[in-house]
Amino acid sequence: MKTFKNSLWDYGILALIAVLFLLIFAYGTSPLFIDNFGISDSAIFLLIGKGITAGYIPYVDLFDHKGPVMFFIEALGWWISPNRFGNFLLQWLFMTANLVLIFKMGRLFLEKKWCWVPVAFFLLILAATFEGGNLTEEYSLPLLLLPLYLATKYFKLEPLGKAKHPPLYALVYGICFTLIIFIRLNNSVFIGAIVLVVMIQLLANRSFRNFFDNVLTFLSGSFFVCSLVAIYFLANHAFGDMIYGTFLFNLKYAGGMSGISTPAEFVKFSYGIAPMLFSFSMGVYYVLKKVSKEIGWLLISGSLITFFSLLLGGVFYHYFILTTPCFVLAIILLIELYVTNGKMLIQENYHVMLVGVLALLLITVGIYLNFSYQTVREIAAEQPNDSYYENAQTIKNLIPAADLDSILGYSVPAGWFLKAEITPCYKYFTMQEWWGRYDPQVLIDTNTLLENDPPKWIVLNNDPQQNQTLYAVLAMKYELVTKDTVVTLYHLKSE
Secondary structure (H helix, E strand, C coil), X not given: CHHHHHHHHHHHHHHHHHHHHHHHHCCCCCCCCCCCCCCHHHHHHHHHHHHHHCCCCECCCECCXXXXXXXXXXXXXXXXXXXXXXXXXXXXXXXXXXXXXHHHHHXXXXXXXXXXXXXXXXXXXXXXXXXXXXXXXXXXXXXXXHHHHHHHHHHHHCCCCCCCCCHHHHHHHHHHHHHHHCCCHHHHHHHHHHHHHHHHHHHHCCCHHHHHHHHHHHHHHHHHHHHHHHHHHHHCCCHHHHHHHHHXXXXXXXXXXXXXXXXXXXXXXXXXXXXHHHHHHHHHHHHHCCCCHHHHHHHHHHHHHHHHHHHCCXXXXXXXXXXXXXXXXXHHHHHHHHHHHCCHHHHCCCHHHHHHHHHHHHHHHHHHHHHHHHHHHHHHHHCCCHHHHCCHHHHHCCCCHHHCCCEXXXXXXXXXXXXXXXXXXXXXXXXXXXXXXXXXXXHHHHHHHHHHCCCCEEEEECCCCCCHHHHHHHHHHEEEEEECCCEEEEEECCC
């Protein structure tokens, strides 16, 4: 009973740490920040979640190229409490789950007093990469950490030569893997590394029956999630739209990405992957020390696959959130070696590599302390985010209530619509030219709407647009009503 109460006390502290962190860094939803909806992705997710609660269908009525599970999470938050607070509560639950899983993973190797250290390092990386929160990487984290905890527990506690990986664990891997696929495909690759190491170990130990049992339960978990998603979209006659938005558009998006194309992006990427370099080197060191080759290979393969996944994407800070699962495991393993061997580490073989591992850790900490400091300064300087939202209500008040369902935004931030409490009338409601860069059909469909079924009102971003058809339609069919520092409002001329 005492142990149970102590655990509850620890989890309560972790929950408090989670909410304090989010209040400061999750400015896209935090109650401390009123006029900010985070970076554009966060605002898009919030708007689509809000739309789902009002009966809108993702990809059909409101488009984005993330997976439907992400939008269902947003809708759940909006259903719990509108205007971001429900989403903040969900973030708190997810963040608490992250911290609890890291703490429990630490307890597999360490005394309780040491388990707070990987939690602190985890929060350090997040402080620099969170970018306002409410992003796909954040919601993917518990679904990455849970399989990592289970696999690490299995490798740590399973006697050598008696490999019987619990099929229930594989069921969890399958569910988590597929949920992340339907959040953002790239985020799921780390679970692939976990599954690969488990499979190789089972085959190496000739545990063929256990291997096939795990394959079956993994596929069962994956099929369960796929079935739920498919039923929803088939029932709403939107299955093809979901496949396009979740997978096909992203194939075009990936094909059009330039990756790391400038020296500045290379430097930024090099800084961002510092935790990955440390975790990879720690994995190699752990294998060479012959402590637990499976856990070492888990860290090596997880670091490598995450590195290549990041290398193929754009250079955005929030992508580097995905380095944290490997990073915290590497921290735990390093502490374990120190507690077990102490000063003997320097006197044994591979001490040169240990120095290199520690140097990479110090470099990582230095880089991310600097990033975190800059992030805190930017948060303090930029709130509230008046440049996007200060005149949104003023613009809305010029539109009759009966016309609020006939408003098209063009390159207008999704947060503007949230602030104005307007739901756009067309699925391509923002970032049309960005999306059109990867799939020209976006602009073709938008221009067809403007020419054949023009909305009564258009809210246009004041920045110059490349779509000349838009300007031609505005000149022919619309009249300018007003203009502020962010957008211009047009009204359809009376015939």
